[in-house]
Amino acid sequence: MAYDFNQARWFRALRNALLGFDSWIDSAFFTLSTDTAGLWRNFSSFMERFHVRGASRVAVELACEGLTLGVFGGLILVVLAQPAFRLTASGDWLKKTDLAVTFQDRFGKEVGRRGILHDDAVTLDQYPDYVVQAVLSTEDRRFYDHWGVDPIGLGRALTVNARSSGVVQGGSTLTQQLAKNLFLSNERTLTRKINEAFLAFWLESHLSKKQILQLYLDRAYMGGGTFGIQAASQFYFGRSVKDVSLAQAAMLAGLFKAPTKFAPHVNLPAARARALDVLNNMVVAGYLRENQIADAQRNPASPVDRSAEASTPDWYLDWAFNEIKALSESGKLGPDRVFTVRTALDSSLQKKAETTIDEMLRESGPAFHAKQGATIVLEPLGAVRALVGGRDYGVSQFNRATDAQRQPGSSFKPYVYLTALMSGKFTPQTTVVDAPICLGNWCPKNYKGSYAGSMPMWNALAHSLNTVAVRLSIAIGDGDAKKGRARIIATARRLGLTAPLPDTQSLPLGADEVSPMDQATGYAAFANGGKRIKPYAALEIANSRGELIYTHDRDGEQPQQVIDPRNINDLVFMMTQVVEQGTGRRAILDGVKVAGKTGTTNEYKDAWFCGYTGNFVGIVWYGNDDDQPMEKMTGGTLPAATWHDIMQFAHSGVDLKPLxxxxLIAEQGPVVQLTNNAGAQTLKVREQLSKKSSEALGSIENLMKATAEKHGALDLLRPSRYAAADPAETFARRRGAIVDLR
Structure with a gap:
């Protein structure tokens, strides 16, 4: 008989308990909904008191939207401000420039100064009133009324510039200009302007107006290699700023806008015209009356004759000063703050580099639509002999040689070919194929759109074939292009390149950005046999007591062997063919063996020639700051011609060193022809020897002949021993750089 649960007392009790619990839940939810509805009615009734209509409602809605946008805008501003505020994270941000450095060239001649000692500076209280008034009336009339950024002044400048269809007035406040001088570069980018604005607010919150004005007057570049109005007053007028006249003060105040353009020792009429503008500004601003400036208008200031000092290596000194600051911050220079530095600068070569860049841009720049150029010349072990960061330091102090990041184009390909040589799969004579290739949807093409088929690898580099560089990147990675590119990046890093170099399909063609200094560092390793170097300026540093506290040979970073010299030898041979038979023919030097590579980027935005000899490495770049394309300028045109002119001068009167x-196989550059068996082709090799080197080589040659005659092996020295079907192969055999001559 089955058990009857319904008759069981415990079952009935459980059922009743569950039914009661269910009823409680239903009742609770009903009560909650009723109470909630009541609360909502009460809340709605309360909020009705604030209900607005018509114009009041529009104002309320706008206020609500403004609050919402303000919250999100505030969050965005906090994010944007982070890079700027990181620049101020160091507590000694002001002391970083608190150095006084006198620079000498490599021969010990003083070439300029950088830095400042505050206890030597003239305090703001000692300035004549009209000096400060001249600066404020011209640079920032509302200086005492804004908090770093002046919306009113910015709006006025935009209006004036719009009416004039050009840049007539600047919208930056004096505080913004100080922020740029202390923390930022002169690069014209949106990021820099954003950082500048935030830093201006930061300076206003941490310094008084008096301190900001003092720092600005002490730090601003004033032309002639001078920084600060006190140094400029001494340079231009031979007196302290405490003693300048109103006319002289107006001329000094006019320098802040464009110090080179209005420097009186360079262009006195322009300086005087600018001084008249400053005097009129002082009247408009209410500082002076018309009759008070009349004498200064009739008797304009005349500077001290500085014609012999009109040019200073400012870009070089800026870069060298950064090196000294880094050494000081690392503790290598001790507690001293005053230094005399003998640099590797060659003043004559620096002048030649500056004038060559300027002349090339003046004569050919308009046709090519090119406005800027930069160049670096250094020794293979890193000593920088010359550095030009742009066309006009007074117009823009941004150092394009060290700070500009631009696509290198085909001048990046030597890193690809070197990685191929290092893989052990390739020699300069290895046959490669120039044919169409695609990686996914990306199909690179050669410069002229044609394909040459099979050829030796050295010939592909000489003619800068894009498809071959991409094929090599795949072969380097054992069929995996991504792995091959990673190995190319590793090679560039090993050679000292510091640019980010993100992994992109077009990396083998030079699509990633590098600086000219990066290229100089990498190419120096080609010129010195595979040693990674760090470019440097300081040869010796003495403290204020004349004690030698640093020498680069003893205390500096020394070259490190990072690439097998045999791979470098092969690459150098290939790169000599770029100059002798390929895209770099304009770089050929009289009597000097040259290796190098041209570089041209998409839409002709950048053009490079990077080359080297046994003595020097030279990098030349042309382009535009606004990234506008040029008119079909390739690396083999203006860059190679510029490189030739600078480097021909650099090699005058020096003992030549071999690549x-x-x-070095001949004295004073005779041409030696290495002829193949058929006599149809020759390879011309030009080299130049000093007299001492030639005599030494002659002694070795006589010894070799005597030994050969003694052992009956004279035929080993005859040209026919080295003859081959390919002139480049003949040259390779004679120089002993290629073992496998397939």
């Missing part, structure tokens, strides 16, 4: 893997 890695080669020897």
């Amino acid at each position: 890695p893997g080669s020897t």
